[in-house]
Amino acid sequence: MAKQDYYELLGVARNASEAEIKKAYRRMAMKYHPDRNPDDATAEARFKEAKEAYEVLADSQKRAAYDQFGHAGVDGSAGGGFRSGAGGFSDIFGDVFNDIFGGGGPGGAQNFRGADLRYRLDLTLEEAVAGTTANIRIPVHASCKTCDGSGAKPGTQPVTCSTCGGHGQVRIQQGFFTVQQACPHCRGTGKMIEEPCEDCHGEGVVQEHKTLSVKVPAGVDTGDRIRLNGEGEAGSRGAPPGDLYVEVSVKRHDVFTRDGNNLFCDVPLGFVTAALGGELEVPTLAGKAVLKIPEGTQSGQQFRLKNKGVKSVRSGAEGDLMCRVVIETPVKLSKKQKALLNEFAETFEGTGGRHNPKHESWLDAVKRFFE
Known part of the structure; x- marks a missing residue:
């Protein structure tokens, strides 16, 4: 009786990889192994055939001879039948569990790398x-x-x-x-x-x-x-x-906060300087710098000092320092100072919209709200 082609027997193509051949053999071994099919002569015969095919196709030299000459090229070199023990069911799948549970070093002994x-x-x-x-x-x-x-x-x-x-x-x-x-x-x-x-x-x-x-x-x-x-x-x-x-x-800083490569800080500003403009000395991580304040500066307005932030550790690009002015209302005024402020306020009569544009626009919005 002519032997079945090994590739057909395992159900793989003639150009199948070693991994594909191994997978096909494991599948057949799982199905026909005598341990799973006691007293089944047909299953045992199928298992022997699969084992013989695998032993030839898993060996590169035997496979080359089989591809060239067929069964004649490997007669006498393939499978010796089913053997319990070393060739038993556990050995067929032993390498699967070695892959899962691993083994480092000779004989599977494990020497573990130190923890990070x-x-x-x-x-x-x-x-x-x-x-x-x-x-x-x-x-x-x-x-x-x-x-x-x-x-x-x-x-x-x-x-x-x-x-x-x-x-x-x-x-x-x-x-x-x-x-x-x-x-x-x-x-x-x-x-x-x-x-x-x-x-x-x-x-x-x-x-x-x-x-x-x-x-x-x-x-x-x-x-x-x-x-x-x-x-x-x-x-x-x-x-x-x-x-x-x-x-x-x-750590948290007393003056600066950081966002990426930019630094931010709040700078208190007197209302006279905010109104008339002037220069203000501000801190940077590299020392002091002069910030020019234009007249009519409003509270919350931000000014940018280029390249006074943080140099990126990755790109080398330099961030900026963003200074937000916070206008302070003077406290603990003397009688003379209060009198001068009242006199100053009288000069605004009839011209509030000119000097306080945001206040006027806010009043207009309030009126529309209540209408």
């Missing part, structure tokens, strides 16, 4: 705008110097875990599936420590504090993060350390 750490760095607005270098002190788990991170007492070595045989993984049968998970005795490392290091108690890491110098670029703002590679927690049993993320938090 986060540190909040409080800066003044001046420090954030100009940039600075900050020294920070952080608690970390560092590799134990006594045992060089092995966890074993100096002069001894970890031994192979007797539970998992050094694989770091154990298999648990769940119905038709065999699920792999980290060995509970060695915690996935594949090694056991018979004589723990006295300093780290077998963990391979110890807690300590270290001081780091952090270079903060000019222009950072609240929420920006600076990553320090390899300055996080130490990895387990020699695995690489994690990273340290320094998160910037800018």
